[in-house]
Amino acid sequence: MDILTKEKLHDLYSVKKLSMNEVSNLVSCSLHTVVYWMRKFDIKRRSRSDAAYVKANPNGDPFKIKTDLSREEQYLFGLGIGIYWGEGNKVAPHAVRVANSDPAILRVFILFLKRICQIENAKLHYSIVAFQDSEIKLVSRFWATQLEIPESSFGTIVRIAPQGKGTYKKKSQFGVCTVTFGNMKLKKWIMDQIRLADQAWIA
DSSP: OOOOOHHHHIIIIIISOOOHHHHHHHTTOOHHHHHHHHHHTTOOOOOHHHHHHHHHOTTSOSOOOOOSOOHHHHHHHHHHHHHHHHHBOOSOTTOEEEEESOHHHHHHHHHHHHHTSOOOGGGEEEEEEEETTSOHHHHHHHHHHHHTOOGGGGOSOEEEOOOSSTTHHHHTTTOEEEEEEOOHHHHHHHHHHHHHHHHHHHO
C-alpha cells in the first residue's frame, strides 16, 4: 500500500476529483482506510449531488463564464438573462432549458450560451414538439436552417394534437423547439443573475 499522506489524499480527492473508491484502488488500500484518513485529515467529503456532478463532468465544468465583456457582450448578457427570466424553465434544477416557437429568441439565447457562458457545444441538445398534421421533414428542416445545425440534432420529434382555435396553429406551424444544456451549476448561476436583477429593480 502506498503511503497516504494528507497532501496526497487532498490532491487525489479534492484537486483531481477522484472518488474515494478510485483513490483506494490507486493506492491499493480498502475504502474504509480512505474514509478513516479522510476523517483524520479533516478533508471534507463531497455531497451526493456534488459527487454525481464530478462523475458527469470529469474534466471540470463544461462552461466558463466570461467576465471581461465588451459593450456588445454586455448587451448580449442582458438579453440572455432576460430571455431565461421570461421564457426559461425555472423548475428543473439540473438543466438550462428554453422553449419557443420564435427561432430568433433561440438564436440569441444560444449565442449567449456560447459567447458569455462559453459552453461545450457538444453538450447542447435540441428537441421539437410539432402538430400531428405537420410535415415532419419541413419542420426539422425549418429549425435546422434557422439555428444552423444538422437535422440529425433533433432526434425524435414529438407530435401533439392542434391546440385551441383561430390563428394559433398558423403562428406555430413549425411547432416549438427546445434548447437544453444539462448542468446544475450553470442553471444556478443563471438563476442567481435573475435574482440579482430582480433585487436591483426593487432597490
